[in-house]
Amino acid sequence: xxxxxxxxxxxxxxxxxxxxxxxxxxxxxxxxxxxxxxxxxxxxxxxxxxxxxxxxxxxxxxxxxxxxxxxxxxxxxxxxxxxxxxxxxxxxxxxxxxxxxxxxxxxxx
Amino acid sequence: xxxxxxxxxxxxxxxxxxxxxxxxxxxxxxxxxxxxxxxxxxxxxxxxxxxxxxxxxxxxxxxxxxxxxxxxxxxxxxxxxxxxxxxxxxxxxxxxxxxxxxxxxxxxxxxxx
Numbered sequence: 001x002x003x004x005x006x007x008x009x010x011x012x013x014x015x016x017x018x019x020x021x022x023x024x025x026x027x028x029x030x031x032x033x034x035x036x037x038x039x040x041x042x043x044x045x046x047x048x049x050x051x052x053x054x055x056x057x058x059x060x061x062x063x064x065x066x067x068x069x070x071x072x073x074x075x076x077x078x079x080x081x082x083x084x085x086x087x088x089x090x091x092x093x094x095x096x097x098x099x100x101x102x103x104x105x106x107x108x109x
Numbered sequence: 110x111x112x113x114x115x116x117x118x119x120x121x122x123x124x125x126x127x128x129x130x131x132x133x134x135x136x137x138x139x140x141x142x143x144x145x146x147x148x149x150x151x152x153x154x155x156x157x158x159x160x161x162x163x164x165x166x167x168x169x170x171x172x173x174x175x176x177x178x179x180x181x182x183x184x185x186x187x188x189x190x191x192x193x194x195x196x197x198x199x200x201x202x203x204x205x206x207x208x209x210x211x212x213x214x215x216x217x218x219x220x221x222x
Contacts, residue, residue: 034210043199043213044152087151097211098168099144099152 004088009104012078020073020103022088027068031091035062035073036099037084044087044099047073083107112136115200115214122190122221130185130217132200140203141183142167142211143175145196152199158183190221 005023012018024033035047048055048062050071055062061074071090075082087102113134122128132141143155144167154167156175164175172194174186183202187194197218201211 036211043201043216044211045213046210049210097142097154101151 004090004100006086006088006100006103008101009106011106011108012075014080014107014109015077018075018078018082018105018107020075020086020088020105021070022072022090023070024088024090025069027090029068033062033064033068033071033091034089034097035060036087036089037082038087038102039081039084047086078105078107080107080109113200113202113212113214115198115217117217118215120217120219122219124191124221125189128187128190128219130187130198130200130219132183132185132214134181134183134202134212136202136204136212137180138202138204138212139180140205141177142201142203143173143183143185144199144201144213145169145194146199146216147196155185155198187219190219192221195219195221 003026032049032051034049036044037047038044048057048060050062050064063072085102085104087099116131139160142157144152146152153169155169155173156167158164158177161177161180177183197216199216200214203211
């Protein structure tokens with residue numbers, strides 16, 4: 001399984017962009033990169049996923065490095081509701097999705 | 110209501126008792142999962158199921174039993190609860206497993222005293 005490195009915590013101001021980094025240097029060529037987030041007292045929720053090219057959806061954008069050893073989740077305008085723990089999960093085998101410690105994002109008004 | 114529901118929301122049980130946590134999904138997703146979340150450990154996979162009557166162990170299966178006689182239900186049983194099983198348990202489902210995203214329930218907070 002690919003190992004991930006994410007900052008333990010990050011802070012952002014409301015309505016400013018946030019870039020959440022993730023290093024996954026041991027990712028294999030066919031592994032997708034998934035991002036989930038977990039709001040306080042809730043289960044994780046899917047945010048976005050990608051393989052090689054950058055991806056956009058209504059929640060966020062995912063920028064994937066050309067060598068795929070790192071990726072960045074981009075929240076274009078952080079809101080207070082975006083305060084959560086964000087998990088980067090690069091590829092999983094046999095349906096064993098491994099959640100690490102993630103990055104705790106604090107959004108300041 | 111459509112979605113994935115877990116019950117009970119909270120449960121306190123005594124050491125040695127059997128307890129079953131329920132998970133129900135209305136989408137007919139083929140894959141279902143059970144995770145536990147403890148402080149300092151993040152989420153860890155207990156068991157998963159690829160279809161009715163097909164289950165497999167995850168990272169931390171000891172002390173747990175699952176069954177899946179119907180696609181929509183995936184109960185998790187602690188045969189003889191221990192204090193180390195005090196945790197928050199999350200159920201999840203997915204349409205095609207790997208790529209298409211998991212949907213999680215709201216969790217069951219279990220306390221074993």
